[in-house]
Amino acid sequence: MAxxxxxxxxxxxxxxxxxxxxxxxxxxxxxxxxxxxTAKPIGQVPMTTxxxxxxxxxxxxxxxxxWRETPPITRARLMFRLKEIMEGHFENIARIMxxxxxxxxxxxxxxxxxxxxxxxVAAGIPSLxxxxxxxxxxxxxxxxxxxxxxxxxxxxxxxxNFPAMIPFWFWPYAxxxxxxxxxxxxxxxxxxxxxxxxxxxxxxxPPGVVNLLNGSHxxxxxxxxxxxxxxxxxxxxxxxAKYVYKKSAENGKRVQAQGGAKNxxxxxxxxxxxxxxxxxxxxxxxxAGQRCLAGANLIAVGxxxxxxxxKFVEGAKKIKVGYGLDESVNMGPVVSGAAKKNILGYIxxxxxEGAKLVLDGRGIKVPGYEAGHFIGxxxxxxxTPDMTIAKDEIFGPVVAFMAMDTLDDAIEFVNSSPxxxxxxxxxxxxxxxxxxxxxxxxxxIGINVGVVAAMAFFPFGGFKDSFFGDLHGQGxxxxxxxxxxxxxxxxxx
Amino acid sequence: MEDFEFPECTxxxxxxxxxxxxxxxxxxxxxxxxxxxxxxxAAESFKALSAAHKKRSDVLEHTRREKLNEMILxxxxxxxxxxxxxxxxxxxxxxxAGAKAFSAKMEEVSxxxxxxxxxxxxxxxxEAARILERMGKESQxxxxxxxxx
Numbered sequence: 001m002a003x004x005x006x007x008x009x010x011x012x013x014x015x016x017x018x019x020x021x022x023x024x025x026x027x028x029x030x031x032x033x034x035x036x037x038t039a040k041p042i043g044q045v046p047m048t049t050x051x052x053x054x055x056x057x058x059x060x061x062x063x064x065x066x067w068r069e070t071p072p073i074t075r076a077r078l079m080f081r082l083k084e085i086m087e088g089h090f091e092n093i094a095r096i097m098x099x100x101x102x103x104x105x106x107x108x109x110x111x112x113x114x115x116x117x118x119x120x121v122a123a124g125i126p127s128l129x130x131x132x133x134x135x136x137x138x139x140x141x142x143x144x145x146x147x148x149x150x151x152x153x154x155x156x157x158x159x160x161n162f163p164a165m166i167p168f169w170f171w172p173y174a175x176x177x178x179x180x181x182x183x184x185x186x187x188x189x190x191x192x193x194x195x196x197x198x199x200x201x202x203x204x205x206p207p208g209v210v211n212l213l214n215g216s217h218x219x220x221x222x223x224x225x226x227x228x229x230x231x232x233x234x235x236x237x238x239x240x241a242k243y244v245y246k247k248s249a250e251n252g253k254r255v256q257a258q259g260g261a262k263n264x265x266x267x268x269x270x271x272x273x274x275x276x277x278x279x280x281x282x283x284x285x286x287x288a289g290q291r292c293l294a295g296a297n298l299i300a301v302g303x304x305x306x307x308x309x310x311k312f313v314e315g316a317k318k319i320k321v322g323y324g325l326d327e328s329v330n331m332g333p334v335v336s337g338a339a340k341k342n343i344l345g346y347i348x349x350x351x352x353e354g355a356k357l358v359l360d361g362r363g364i365k366v367p368g369y370e371a372g373h374f375i376g377x378x379x380x381x382x383x384t385p386d387m388t389i390a391k392d393e394i395f396g397p398v399v400a401f402m403a404m405d406t407l408d409d410a411i412e413f414v415n416s417s418p419x420x421x422x423x424x425x426x427x428x429x430x431x432x433x434x435x436x437x438x439x440x441x442x443x444x445i446g447i448n449v450g451v452v453a454a455m456a457f458f459p460f461g462g463f464k465d466s467f468f469g470d471l472h473g474q475g476x477x478x479x480x481x482x483x484x485x486x487x488x489x490x491x492x493x
Numbered sequence: 494m495e496d497f498e499f500p501e502c503t504x505x506x507x508x509x510x511x512x513x514x515x516x517x518x519x520x521x522x523x524x525x526x527x528x529x530x531x532x533x534x535a536a537e538s539f540k541a542l543s544a545a546h547k548k549r550s551d552v553l554e555h556t557r558r559e560k561l562n563e564m565i566l567x568x569x570x571x572x573x574x575x576x577x578x579x580x581x582x583x584x585x586x587x588x589x590a591g592a593k594a595f596s597a598k599m600e601e602v603s604x605x606x607x608x609x610x611x612x613x614x615x616x617x618x619x620e621a622a623r624i625l626e627r628m629g630k631e632s633q634x635x636x637x638x639x640x641x642x
Binding site: 002087090104105106107109110111113114275278279281282285286315318319320327328329330449451452453 | 505
């Protein structure tokens, strides 16, 4: 099938968006942005300096007071305007994501929809941000109220796997709540946000209210250290999430840091097999396994193990791998050569430790894209809970299949993981579903759903080493994270 | 006559692309029939059918943008698109009976595509399934309309 057109072949050198203007970084250090399907550069991203980061934070700080005084309904109108503008650019946003990240056009369109949904939810800020009061709450004739108030400058440090959506788990809520914002996009996939920020500019947010910085750890460290930053939102791997949590807290900031995952999908003997397998294929191989909600371990309970494995492998073999701009492709490449090398290392490790490779995606060739970072659907069987591939986050299209005797065994295994992002069960039994949702220590539970991705009006975040902090991203949690409650007690003489 | 490309139906996007091609082809067929002097007595009906297919294309574009849910993008492995490819070139010199038969067949095949794909979409995207089902029924109604010309 013919490919959908790329938005541009080359996006050139990216600029930062600071204080309402597009500014070129003074750095001499630029990295290539690579299309993972072709392994060719499609732009260059600057490694913004500490001084430039500090200047952006100062601009955001200066913009805060007048933004905070802007009524919530006016702030909401800007969100409505942004939503309308983004709808008009829906397809371009999705196609840029395919180009720089490698996901399929369906996945990118789905992500664009979720991105806009966060703007829609943030547009409800006049209701979301209401405080509460109690007449005669303190004593007779003395009223008490809690006023929800913004705090200042917040920032987010974002990963490569969802270039459009993840920044929008944060900044629309922070800004709609009356804060100003510094967004650092991923250096691997900065094009999508660079494009979206042209739309943010068009929407007419006042200068300094929303700022975009490109770069690496130098920008992130400056954000975590600057005294004017009130809080940091982060999504990435667990070691970096721990670092961000600790460093931000040491500097007196609020922090929400989402880390890695190792999600298990449990199939019970009473599962509806064809629907279960189809749904699991989407979980394990969607976004080439690079979702923090992707399935990683497939656990079959009881005598269903063999039919589940056979059906799953049969379905996995039919997954069409290629360039995501071909609408018939089911799975694209992984994001980079380094990511591919890491995943291949885990496949080698699985073999070394005695797991049996029943579907090997290592040698896949995609005609026309021989240099692309492709790994085909891969399935290991005879995996045991102590193996590395059953424990570590691989972040690729690799399935560790395990057979267990009982649901209790499966739950015990799931809870033995240091991660607690998501777990799913496939069953027609309410009892089994209840056992899982009650007993598993994870932030997202799926009942016959393998990608437990909270909608914009629900909080998103994991447990244990998958999340550091207390308030999650999106919805009411996000508004609470970016605001505080000021109690006012009133008496009139 | 324009070229039409009917993709493999392996994803939600490719099913919608297939449907958009069906609609584009139907518009081209009806525009062609409406412009033929020998079929002048049905020109207005053909124009109306073309306009209806244009409207359906807009609905499909909207469906692709708004009815897709990222968390349940399952691969589609049981919809054989080759069964629903339609003939898009109206024979030269076709008479009224031939035109009716040609367009009725086109609507029939397209109706089958929509109804079959709506069954498959039921578990994947309930809202899109409803739209596909409605279009299948409209195609069946269009078939009856052209047969009654």
